[in-house]
Amino acid sequence: MGRTVHPAWPGYLPRVTDLNLPLALDEIEAPHSASGEQVWTHDLSGVAPPARPVRRWTPQRVVATPPAYDHPHGLRIMARLASLGIEVERLKSARLTGVRGENDRQTYARAKSTLAIVVSPPSRRKLQPIAPSADWRVDLAEGCPAHCQYCYLAGSLSGPPVTRVYADLDEILDGLADYVGQGTVTSRRAARRDEGTTFEASCYTDPLALDHLTGSWRRAVEHFGAWDAPVQLRWTTKFGDVDAFAGLAHHGRTRVRLSVNCLPVTTRMEGGTSPLAERLAALRTLALDGYPVGLTIAPIMPVDDWRDHYGELLDAVASAVDGVPDLDLTAELITHRFTPGSKEVLLGWYPRTRLEMDEESRSRKHGKFGAVKYVYPPDVMAELRGWFESSIAARLPACRILYWT
Numbered sequence: 389m390g391r392t393v394h395p396a397w398p399g400y401l402p403r404v405t406d407l408n409l410p411l412a413l414d415e416i417e418a419p420h421s422a423s424g425e426q427v428w429t430h431d432l433s434g435v436a437p438p439a440r441p442v443r444r445w446t447p448q449r450v451v452a453t454p455p456a457y458d459h460p461h462g463l464r465i466m467a468r469l470a471s472l473g474i475e476v477e478r479l480k481s482a483r484l485t486g487v488r489g490e491n492d493r494q495t496y497a498r499a500k501s502t503l504a505i506v507v508s509p510p511s512r513r514k515l516q517p518i519a520p521s522a523d524w525r526v527d528l529a530e531g532c533p534a535h536c537q538y539c540y541l542a543g544s545l546s547g548p549p550v551t552r553v554y555a556d557l558d559e560i561l562d563g564l565a566d567y568v569g570q571g572t573v574t575s576r577r578a579a580r581r582d583e584g585t586t587f588e589a590s591c592y593t594d595p596l597a598l599d600h601l602t603g604s605w606r607r608a609v610e611h612f613g614a615w616d617a618p619v620q621l622r623w624t625t626k627f628g629d630v631d632a633f634a635g636l637a638h639h640g641r642t643r644v645r646l647s648v649n650c651l652p653v654t655t656r657m658e659g660g661t662s663p664l665a666e667r668l669a670a671l672r673t674l675a676l677d678g679y680p681v682g683l684t685i686a687p688i689m690p691v692d693d694w695r696d697h698y699g700e701l702l703d704a705v706a707s708a709v710d711g712v713p714d715l716d717l718t719a720e721l722i723t724h725r726f727t728p729g730s731k732e733v734l735l736g737w738y739p740r741t742r743l744e745m746d747e748e749s750r751s752r753k754h755g756k757f758g759a760v761k762y763v764y765p766p767d768v769m770a771e772l773r774g775w776f777e778s779s780i781a782a783r784l785p786a787c788r789i790l791y792w793t
Contacts, residue, residue, distance in 0.1 A: 405484040405499075405548055407453055407506045411530040412544045412592045444600050444629070445533040445660075447503035447551070451477045451484060455507040455555070462555025465505055465602050472601070482506070487548050496737075499548035500533065503601065508554040515567055515587075520791040521720065522586035522622050523571020526564065528604045529553040530592040534626060535659035537738045538687055538724060541592065551593070553602050561611045568617055580790065583643075584618030596627035606632060612641040624684045626658060628666030634677045645682030645720065646671045648705070650697035653689060656742060664701075668708040675709055680716040683787070687724035688772060689744070690764070695775060702783040709784075717784065721776055721792045725753075725763045 450469060456462035457478070466476050487502060489495040508527065518525035531551030532541075554560060564587060574580040589595065595605040605623060612621040613636065624645040633644070646667045648654070654664045662670075675681045683705060691697065709715055724744075726734070731745045750762035764772070773792050780787050 405487050405550060407451075407479075407482040407484055407504050407550070407552065408509055409547065410509050410511055411547065411549065411552055412541055445597055446472075446474065447533075447601075448501040449477070449486075449498075450474055450503045450505070451479050452505035452555075453479050453482045453507065456505045457555075459507065459555040459558070461557040461604070461607070462505055462507075465553060465555065465604075468603060469601060474601075476505070484550065487550065495548055499550045502550045504550050504552045505555050506552050507556045508560060512554075513560065513563065515564075517572065518588045518591060519573050520793060521573070522588035523573045523575050524564075524567050524585070524587050525591045526560065526587045526589050527554070527592055528557060528560065528589055528595075528608065529598055529602070532592075532594045533597050534594060534661050535737075536626075536661070537657040537659070537734060537741045537743050538726075539734065539737075540687075540730070544730075551598070553598060553604065557604050557607060561608060564619075565617075568619060574620075583620050584641075586620045586622055588622050590623035590625065594625050594627060595623045596625040596629050599632070600629065606636065609633060609636050609638050609642045613637040613639040615641065620680075624682075625670075626661040626667065628662040628670035630670040630673055633679075634673055638677075638679060640678060640680060640716075643680040643682055643716075643718070644674050645684045645718070647684040647686060648701060649685065649687070650691065650694070650701045652691050652697055653687075664704070668704055671705070672708045672712065675712045675715055675717070678714075680718070681709075682718040682720065682790075684720045684722065685776070686720070686722035688721060688776070689724050690768060690772060698776070699779060699783075702779055706783050709786075715786050717787045719780060719784075719787050719789045721773070721789065723764055723769065723772060723793065725761050727759055727761045 452462065452466065469476055484502075484504065487495060487498050489498055512527045512530075515524040515526055517523065529552060531549055532539075533551065567587075568585045569575055571585050574583040574586045580586075589605065589608060599605045608621055612619060619641060621642040622645070623642075624647050626647045630644070648664060648667055649658070651664060654661075671681055671683075685698075685701075688698075709717060726745050728747075734741065734743065734745070745762075747762055749765075751765045753761050753763055755761055763769070776792070777789065780789060
C-alpha cells in the first residue's frame with residue numbers, strides 16, 4: 389500500500405519512537421470526526437483480537453521517561469503499577485527502542501501493547517476548542533487498547549500507537565482555571581450555559597481502558613468536585629468498569645457519557661470493549677450516584693433494519709435509567725464519516741470488516757483544516773436525524789439532545 393508520511397517521521401517503521409511527540413495530530417475537529425489526513429497505511433491483517441468478553445488491559449511493556457519521575461502523579465502511577473505486579477522500565481531519554489518489528493504488523497502489535505509514562509508535550513498543555521462537544525479539550529493520556537473497526541483516530545496517528553499517560557496531571561489540572569469562562573460552546577450559549585465551562589477529557593483515549601493503571605480520571609473527578617466554580621469535566625467510554633467512581637465527591641461537576649450503539653455495531657465492530665449491557669449497567673450506577681450522565685450514540689449507521697436495532701437500543705437505555713431520581717441525561721448523536729486516509733488505514737487493520745466506506749454512496753465535505761471527509765448524503769442524514777429526534781423524545785423524554793453531526 390502507499391503511504392503519506394508525517395514530516396516528523398521518516399517512515400512508519402522508525403527504529404526509535406520519540407515519546408515527546410504527540411501520538412495524534414491536532415487536525416481533529418471533534419470526537420469521531422475522522423478528519424486527520426497525514427497517516428501511514430499498512431497491511432495489518434489479523435492484528436486485532438477477535439471479540440471476546442472484556443478484561444482489564446495489562447500492557448506487555450511499560451516504560452517511563454526521566455521527567456516522569458519528577459512529577460508526583462508519575463510516581464503514583466508507578467506505585468499503582470507496582471502493586472499490580474507490573475514492572476516499569478526507566479528510559480534514559482524520551483527515545484523508545486524495541487517497538488520496531490520485522491514488519492508493520494509486528495510493529496503495530498508491539499506498540500499497541502506498550503504503555504509509556506511521559507510528561508505532556510507543550511502542544512497538549514495549550515487547550516484547544518472541541519466543538520460541538522465542549523469548550524476545551526484537556527488530554528490526560530493518548531492512545532487506546534480497544535480495537536474499534538471505525539476508529540476515528542486511524543486517520544490521525546503520527547507514529548506507532550504507543551499509549552502515553554501523562555505524569556504531570558497535577559499541573560494540567562491546575563492550569564485549567566485560566567480557561568474558565570473563555571469557551572464558546574457551553575460558556576456562551578444559552579442552551580448549554582447551565583453546564584458551565586466544559587472540559588472534554590476523552591478525545592484521544594478511553595478513560596476506563598486506562599484508569600485502573602493510572603487513577604488519572606478519578607483524580608480529575610475529585611479535582612472538579614472540589615472546584616467551586618461553574619465548570620464541568622466530561623468524558624466518554626465504551627467500558628463498564630465504573631465501581632471506583634461511585635461514591636467519589638463529584639458534586640455533579642463530571643458528566644460521564646457511555647458510548648453506545650446498536651447490537652450489530654457493538655458486537656461486530658468494537659473489539660476489546662465492554663458489552664452493551666455492561667455499559668448500560670454502568671450508566672445506571674453512575675446516574676444513581678448523582679452524576680450527570682449521557683449517551684454518545686456513535687457512529688450512527690443506517691445498517692439493515694436500523695430503525696428496529698436503534699429502537700431496541702433506546703428501549704434498553706430507558707430500562708437502564710428507569711426510576712433514577714433527578715435524572716440528568718443527555719445525548720450526542722454522531723453519524724459515521726471517514727476520510728481517504730482513514731479508510732486505507734482501517735482496511736489495512738481490519739481487511740474483513742463489514743464497515744461500509746463507499747465514497748460513491750456518500751457526500752464529500754471539507755473539514756476546517758481542509759481535509760476531505762465522506763458523510764452520508766443529505767436525504768439519509770435528514771431521515772436518520774428525524775427518526776432519532778422523535779424516537780428519543782418518545783422513549784427517553786427526560787433526555788436532552790446536545791447536538792447532531
